[in-house]
Amino acid sequence: MASDFKKFNLGLEEKVENRRVILRDTHYFVIPSNVIGRNRDKENIIDLLVKPIDTKNIPVIPIVRIGGLGKTTLAQLVYNDERITSVFPLKIWLCVSDEFDLARLLCDVIYSITGKRCDGLPVNALQTHLRMLLNGKTFLLVLDDVWNEDHVKWMELRDLLMTMGNFQQRKIIVTTWSSKVASIVGTIAPYNSKGLSHKDCLSLFVKWAFREGDEKVYPNLMRIGDEIVKKCKGVQLADTIYDTDYIVQFWMAIGLTESPKQNKEWENVGYDISKNYDDFLTIYPHTINAADHIRHLSFSGDNPLRAPQSFLKNLKGVRTLVILPSSGRNRIIEEHFVNASILNFKFLRLLDLSYSFLEVLPNFVGTLKHLRYLDLSRCYRMSKLPRSIYKLQSLLTLRLLDIDCQLQLPRNLQSLVNLRFLDLTEILMGN
Incomplete structure (x- = not known):
């Protein structure tokens, strides 16, 4: 523990010489009963x-x-x-993330099959070993969370796999946020599905937000939940709701967990909040104005954020600023955008710049005396x-999840x- 504190200047100072990429990781385990509203999608993919x-190439299905x-x-x-297991005796799951090396x-595929690491070997030796392992075998390869938009890198992997026997006996699934990635890797049209139905989305909300049976005890809270689900418009909530600590920290930052005043019941306070969705605004590249009462801003799109739109200068009561990641990659944010936002939005309580290529946080961030939540993850x-x-x-919260160990x-x-929450997850683990 002492050595970990040294690495991150938690009381001591030590420079880290070797820079390396910290990768997101996923796994193939899932409890089907926890998944709601995806049976049709599953059957279509199967x-x-x-x-x-x-196809003349190894079949690739992009999701x-x-x-x-x-x-x-x-x-x-x-x-x-089970049907997939019977058709594909060998199944391989890889989380690719943003480093398509x-x-x-190849090392990860070999490890998935043999349980033995082979890091450091040249590509020629790796492909020879892999060819011996895959010769004559039918397999399913899942490449999860692919960001790579370099066509040459994909061709190298695809061509190598095609040399290992009858490629028609193999299938590849690629999951990605990027339609460009899908067009590069796919041999068939990308599989797209709509959001959950309102009924399924509400069932999912109830599953994660209530203890079993409590939704019947608190009908007013269910009414709030129904309003929230309508605003979500089918977007699956599980990826966020299951992280209870994250939700609590987020709500604490913007004041949703402060004690109710004037003897109001908590569910009535919550219902009042649910009616104030007009205070939230998502900014897109084509957005040209915003009402003066807006308090919560998020920025969406793939375009680099170079400077705030001029009409945002009129918003003086903004409490929340969230930069949404672009499709399949970190968002490009220029220093001027962050500087201007901090200077203009002096009452920020929550600042989320995660999933961005921001290099510098200005020194005058210290002027945000109301700031409760700062996220610089990734x-x-x-x-x-x-x-x-x-x-x-x-x-209250400083999140530095999955960032370079040199920070x-x-x-x-x-x-x-x-400060109540300091999240250094996957930094200490990476070291």
């Missing part, structure tokens, strides 16, 4: 897998969806179905935090006297 596909619609969950359901992928290019962070005396934290971090 049908594509078990039927012959007339394309925006974040939150359960691409990985759908792939897990298919992967674990041929040698690493900002891989950020090497240090500003010294002024100790001035964020209202900060240096200020030595005065202990000055954040109200």
Whole structure:
């Protein structure tokens, strides 16, 4: 533990010389009873897998969806179905993420089959070994969370797999946020599905938000839940709701967990909140105006964020600023955008810049005296935090999930006297 504290300047200072990428990871295990409303999607994918596909290349089925619609969950359901196991005696699951490196992928495939690591071997040796393992075998390969849009890198992997026997006996599933990735890898049209029905979405909400049977005890809370689900418009909530700590921290930051006043019941307070969705606004590249009363902003789209739109200068009561990741990759945010946002939105309680290529957080972030929640998770290019962070005396949550192990934290971090949640998950693990 002491050595981990040294690495991240939690009281001591030590430079990390070797830079390496920290990768997201997924797995193929799933409990089918926990998944709601995806049976039809599962059956459609299985049908594509078990039927012959007339193609000159190894058959690849891309599953394309925006974040939150359960691409990985759908792939897990298919992967674990008994019919798939009977057709494909050998199944391989790889989480690819943003580092599409041929040698690493071959090593991971070999490890999945043999349980033995072979890191450090040249690609030629790896493909020879893999050819021996796959010779004459029918297999299903799932490449989950693929971000790579380099056609050449994909061709290298595809061509290598095609040399290993009858490729028509093999199938590949690729999950991705990016339609461009799907067009590069797919041998058939990408599989897209709509969001959940209102009924299924509400069932999912009840499953994760209530203890069994409590939805009948609290009809007012169910009414609130129904309003929330309508606003979600079919987007699967499981990826967010299951992370209870995250939800609690988020709500604490924007004041949803403060004590009710004037003897109001909690469910009535919640219902009042659910009626104020007009305070929320998602900014797209084509958005040209915003009402003065907006308090919660999110930025969506694939375009780089270079400067806030001019009409945003009129919003002085903004409390929440969230940058949504672009399709299949981290979002490009220029320093000027962050600087202007911090200077304009002085009452921010929540600032989420995660999944971005932001390199520098300005020193005057310390002027945000109301800030309770700061998320810089997966900002891989950020090497240090500003010294002024100790001035964020209202900060309750600092999330640095899955970032480069070279990131240096200020030595005065202990000055954040109200800090309750410091998330360094997958940094310490990566070291």
